[in-house]
Amino acid sequence: MTRPNSIRPPEGRLAVLLPGxxxxxxxxxxxxxxxxxxxxxxxxxxxxxxxxxxxxxxxRMDEYLPLARMEQLVFGGWDIFxxxxxxxxxxxxxxxxxxxxxxxxxLEAIRPMKGVFHPQYVKRLHGTHVKTGATKAELVExxxxxxxxxxxxxxxxxxxxxxxGSTETYVAAAQVHASRRAFEAGLRKNDPSITNSQLYAWxxxxxxxxxxxxxxNLAVDFPAAAELARHHEVALAGKDFKTGQTxxxxxxxxxxxxxxxxxxxxFSTNILGNRxxxxxxxxxxxxxxxxxxRGVLEDILQSxxxxxxxxxxxxxxxxxxxxxRGDAKEGWDNIDLFGWLGYPMxxxxxxxxxxxxxxxxxxxxxxxxxxxxxxxxxxxxxDWLGFYFKSPMTEPGRxxxxxxxxxxRRLKDSLRALMGETxxxx
Ligand SMILES: NC(=O)c1ccc[n+]([C@@H]2O[C@H](COP(=O)([O-])OP(=O)(O)OC[C@H]3O[C@@H](n4cnc5c(N)ncnc54)[C@H](O)[C@@H]3O)[C@@H](O)[C@H]2O)c1
Numbered sequence: 001m002t003r004p005n006s007i008r009p010p011e012g013r014l015a016v017l018l019p020g021x022x023x024x025x026x027x028x029x030x031x032x033x034x035x036x037x038x039x040x041x042x043x044x045x046x047x048x049x050x051x052x053x054x055x056x057x058x059x060r061m062d063e064y065l066p067l068a069r070m071e072q073l074v075f076g077g078w079d080i081f082x083x084x085x086x087x088x089x090x091x092x093x094x095x096x097x098x099x100x101x102x103x104x105x106x107l108e109a110i111r112p113m114k115g116v117f118h119p120q121y122v123k124r125l126h127g128t129h130v131k132t133g134a135t136k137a138e139l140v141e142x143x144x145x146x147x148x149x150x151x152x153x154x155x156x157x158x159x160x161x162x163x164x165g166s167t168e169t170y171v172a173a174a175q176v177h178a179s180r181r182a183f184e185a186g187l188r189k190n191d192p193s194i195t196n197s198q199l200y201a202w203x204x205x206x207x208x209x210x211x212x213x214x215x216x217n218l219a220v221d222f223p224a225a226a227e228l229a230r231h232h233e234v235a236l237a238g239k240d241f242k243t244g245q246t247x248x249x250x251x252x253x254x255x256x257x258x259x260x261x262x263x264x265x266x267f268s269t270n271i272l273g274n275r276x277x278x279x280x281x282x283x284x285x286x287x288x289x290x291x292x293x294r295g296v297l298e299d300i301l302q303s304x305x306x307x308x309x310x311x312x313x314x315x316x317x318x319x320x321x322x323x324x325r326g327d328a329k330e331g332w333d334n335i336d337l338f339g340w341l342g343y344p345m346x347x348x349x350x351x352x353x354x355x356x357x358x359x360x361x362x363x364x365x366x367x368x369x370x371x372x373x374x375x376x377x378x379x380x381x382x383d384w385l386g387f388y389f390k391s392p393m394t395e396p397g398r399x400x401x402x403x404x405x406x407x408x409r410r411l412k413d414s415l416r417a418l419m420g421e422t423x424x425x426x
Contacts, residue, residue, distance in 0.1 A: 016367045020079060020165025027092070031364075047065070055421070082128070167289055245268055250404040272330075
């Protein structure tokens with residue numbers, strides 16, 4: 001096995017900066033703190049529990065890859081509410097007191113920096129812990145100053161950012177997103193097409209901080225961001241964590257396609273009662289989510305190749321805010337499929353999942369893998385991290401891969417290639 005010497009070693013502390021410190025962020029941070037003390041297992045994290053084939057054997061990813069260790073992570077971020085991570089975790093009701101108690105002091109010490117918030121992009125929230133500035137350009141500068149101060153005060157060698165903030169109202173890419181120059185002019189003119197998440201992303205990229213986006217917001221998914229990332233030689237990835245229903249969809253749909261079984265209808269509905277559910281109850285925020293959730297089936301089934309099987313497919317996605325469930329989401333799928341001679345069949349999936357429990361390990365993996373990519377000089381969109389996203393971002397001209405197992409293979413192949421390995425497919 002040859003090891004390239006072009007990957008900078010993971011020395012020093014790594015700041016994990018989280019714009020949006022709500023249910024997912026607090027669950028992620030608590031889990032890492034517990035795992036560090038040997039009080040919890042990081043279940044769901046490939047980097048901590050996964051293996052790959054390399055050098056003719058199966059090896060744990062954290063042994064094979066020069067990743068930062070969980071002990072080196074320092075947590076920070078921004079929110080529009082001032083609560084400490086402990087208070088947020090209590091409010092989110094994802095974790096039981098037995099898990100919060102042993103790390104209470106550490107969680108209480110982590111408080112979000114003031115957020116950048118223009119309320120028109122998240123209509124259901126009324127933030128109180130927000131920055132003020134005459135222009136969006138000024139707000140970007142304030143976030144940049146926060147990043148520098150955080151790194152300095154906490155003695156961190158470098159940072160990564162994972163957007164865990166709310167889903168914003170759907171705002172399509174506009175002329176202002178076409179180039180770096182247009183975007184910077186837009187920042188100075190407070191262009192309404194520039195949303196909050198884009199301000200954080202712009203600040204991070206300018207500070208050389210890799211940025212991954214866990215929500216459907218555009219955030220870094222537009223040409224000006226790609227141009228800025230190239231200019232500052234930064235990695236980016238997105239978008240929208242693939243956690244529950246879409247995870248299952250990207251397993252089942254490829255199976256039906258592999259057997260050339262037809263699909264006439266796929267109705268997906270969700271009930272959830274956390275703050276994310278409340279935000280998504282606003283039709284304009286739901287629209288952004290609907291787009292990332294709906295794109296998946298068409299990408300997998302490719303109806304133009306098999307019109308007799310998928311040409312009539314009716315795909316509907318709903319999310320219902322239902323407070324009694326809290327974070328314990330229920331995702332139902334009804335699939336109307338057909339087989340030999342067109343005879344109809346049905347499949348029902350009822351996934352009684354937990355939103356933040358499924359998302360937390362993705363945040364950990366993305367933080368470590370984005371940091372690795374950055375140290376290895378991988379610049380721009382990290383297509384190979386599509387495994388983690390509902391709507392995988394790609395370099396222009398490439399089609400996103402949605403099949404979970406193809407994504408897994410690409411992820412592992414890319415990691416082997418990064419390590420200079422030429423053989424050893426899983
Ligand atoms: N949990 C999942 O399974 C899952 C899957 C895919 C995507 N997501 C996305 O991940 C994101 C986070 O989910 P969550 O369950 O933690 O939601 P949450 O509502 O608990 O947390 C989001 C946090 O972002 C904050 N926020 C909103 N606008 C902000 C801004 N401009 N600056 C700083 N903070 C801001 C909110 O105050 C809140 O604390 C959402 O966009 C959600 O759609 C979640």
